[in-house]
Amino acid sequence: xxxxxxxxxxxxxxxxxxxxxxxxxxxxxxxxxxxxxxxxxxxxxxxxxxxxxxxxxxxxxxxxxxxxxxxxxxxxxxxxxxxxxxxxxxxxxxxxxxxxxxxxxxxxxxxxxxxxxxxxxxxxxxxxxxxxxxxxxxxxxxxxxxxxxxxxxxxxxxxxxxxxxxxxxxxxxxxxxxxxxxxxxxxxxxxxxxxxxxxxxxxxxxxxxxxxxxxxxxxxxxxxxxxxxxxxxxxxxxxxxxxxxxxxxxxxxxxxxxxxxxxxxxxxxxxxxxxxxxxxxxxxxxxxxxxxxxxxxxxxxxxxxxxxxxxxxxxxxxxxxxxxxxxxxxxxxxxxxxxxxxxxxxxxxxxxxxxxxxxxxxxxxxxxxxxxxxxxxxxxxxxxxxxxxxxxxxxxxxxxxxxxxxxxxxxxxxxxxxxxxxxxxxxxxxxxxxxxxxxxxxxxxxxxxxxxxxxxxxxxxxxxxxxxxxxxxxxxxxxxxxxxxxxxxxxxxxxxxxxxxxx
Ligand code: NAD
Numbered sequence: 245x246x247x248x249x250x251x252x253x254x255x256x257x258x259x260x261x262x263x264x265x266x267x268x269x270x271x272x273x274x275x276x277x278x279x280x281x282x283x284x285x286x287x288x289x290x291x292x293x294x295x296x297x298x299x300x301x302x303x304x305x306x307x308x309x310x311x312x313x314x315x316x317x318x319x320x321x322x323x324x325x326x327x328x329x330x331x332x333x334x335x336x337x338x339x340x341x342x343x344x345x346x347x348x349x350x351x352x353x354x355x356x357x358x359x360x361x362x363x364x365x366x367x368x369x370x371x372x373x374x375x376x377x378x379x380x381x382x383x384x385x386x387x388x389x390x391x392x393x394x395x396x397x398x399x400x401x402x403x404x405x406x407x408x409x410x411x412x413x414x415x416x417x418x419x420x421x422x423x424x425x426x427x428x429x430x431x432x433x434x435x436x437x438x439x440x441x442x443x444x445x446x447x448x449x450x451x452x453x454x455x456x457x458x459x460x461x462x463x464x465x466x467x468x469x470x471x472x473x474x475x476x477x478x479x480x481x482x483x484x485x486x487x488x489x490x491x492x493x494x495x496x497x498x499x500x501x502x503x504x505x506x507x508x509x510x511x512x513x514x515x516x517x518x519x520x521x522x523x524x525x526x527x528x529x530x531x532x533x534x535x536x537x538x539x540x541x542x543x544x545x546x547x548x549x550x551x552x553x554x555x556x557x558x559x560x561x562x563x564x565x566x567x568x569x570x571x572x573x574x575x576x577x578x579x580x581x582x583x584x585x586x587x588x589x590x591x592x593x594x595x596x597x598x599x600x601x602x603x604x605x606x607x608x609x610x611x612x613x614x615x616x617x618x619x620x621x622x623x624x625x626x627x628x629x630x631x632x633x634x635x636x637x638x639x640x641x642x643x644x645x646x647x648x649x650x651x652x653x654x655x656x657x658x659x660x661x662x663x664x665x666x667x668x669x670x671x672x673x674x675x676x677x678x679x680x681x682x683x684x685x686x687x688x689x690x691x692x693x694x695x696x697x698x699x700x701x702x703x704x705x706x707x708x709x710x711x712x713x714x715x716x717x718x719x720x721x722x723x724x725x726x727x728x729x730x731x732x733x734x735x736x737x738x739x740x741x742x743x744x745x746x747x
Contacts, residue, residue, distance in 0.1 A: 273313035274461025317462025394741025403431030519672025
């Protein structure tokens with residue numbers, strides 16, 4: 245992979261940079277506070293490495309204070325009348341909606357997010373809050389049938405207590421709101437440890453909105469930290485008995501540590517992890533539609549969404565025409581400054597991400613792959629890259645490459661395609677493109693994936709849908725189904741007669 249200093253269609257005149265650097269405090273027990281040590285850490289703009297914000301650099305004792313506050317607040321929050329909770333969620337939705345432009349600017353500056361994805365994230369999050377306003381009135385259990393004639397029996401759903409949330413940086417706003425809303429709606433209180441790459445957009449902004457909406461002190465707490473201290477903060481979550489659930493969204497590698505440690509502490513964990521997402525393009529597909537669907541699935545947010553397509557399996561008769569059209573679409577995508585609303589492909593998050601893309605593409609070429617388009621990097625901006633002739637057993641064919649890189653591979657038939665999809669250890673999102681919808685549904689039914697889509701992209705989400713993974717992609721579900729993850733069932737009986745006892 246080559247590195248260049250300029251590219252032909254990098255957007256010409258980006259808006260003037262905002263040089264104001266804001267220093268934030270974190271949110272613990274209803275107060276905006278500094279880290280106990282007074283230390284701060286910078287959050288930087290991925291496009292030019294300028295400082296976007298300064299945030300508290302917390303240690304475990306800050307996390308402990310946040311957990312204590314959440315523990316104190318939980319019983320009253322769980323007992324608050326549903327109508328009052330509904331009012332708070334609806335007020336938060338309105339406040340968030342009114343901040344769309346400011347938060348979209350922050351997403352661009354802190355995470356390199358383009359306008360379209362930023363607006364999608366904010367709209368999704370507003371929608372989630374409005375759904376949650378209704379969830380608080382859902383039945384909290386079931387009436388069961390006891391075999392004892394005079395016994396009434398119930399299954400009652402109870403909150404867990406304190407839920408500790410870990411957010412990633414990549415879909416910062418959606419994932420921060422997803423981390424807090426369902427646990428809160430289920431009657432838990434929350435401590436969020438946002439990604440060190442997005443402490444503002446994947447954490448502090450949530451606290452800003454919920455604080456202004458009037459959520460009681462301690463119900464939501466956000467503790468930011470320096471990159472090296474994530475594991476130190478997490479120690480408090482494993483060790484403190486008040487934390488009953490670790491709610492993690494991030495990479496499978498980090499999840500192994502957190503799921504392992506929470507398992508050893510006998511605490512519940514919810515895992516929303518990465519994927520290796522496939523698209524099957526059948527020979528009856530419309531070539532132009534298939535190429536556009538794949539380009540969106542692969543390159544939106546510069547390939548840094550867990551649901552991005554990583555490999556396309558194309559029926560051999562359509563392969564060459566599909567590849568030619570995909571290359572045309574990829575080359576037409578504007579790349580550059582995410583603050584320019586026309587930009588589709590902005591910068592990767594950091595130099596490690598750039599190095600991963602460069603290494604994976606270089607390895608593929610050394611193994612015989614061909615770069616059909618792309619393969620150049622300017623600063624942190626990687627041009628949409630399409631690879632062909634890639635061996636099935638190298639990293640880029642099996643592991644998530646978090647950048648705008650997609651493989652196109654011919655297949656003889658649906659059977660070969662399905663077996664290649666199911667050979668992956670991941671199972672997050674899958675699409676099939678075909679004119680034969682019934683056949684598409686049949687294929688989708690045989691694929692191991694938490695989400696399967698017929699003629700819709702792999703990047704696909706609505707706030708109330710049960711998105712989530714299988715296999716190494718995790719086991720949490722979003723939408724209303726998340727309420728099951730953040731509650732436990734208590735069995736209750738009431739004797740209305742006199743039970744005959746065996747003594
Ligand atoms: P990451 O695993 O590096 O970090 C996620 C979170 O874990 C961050 O808050 C980080 O600070 C924390 N963390 C990292 N190491 C830790 C440790 N040793 N102890 C405690 N906490 C630690 O992931 P990322 O780079 O922020 O996010 C991108 C990944 O997330 C990709 O793999 C992507 O596919 C996945 N993802 C999945 C979903 C989903 O819904 N399934 C959504 C978005 C992102």
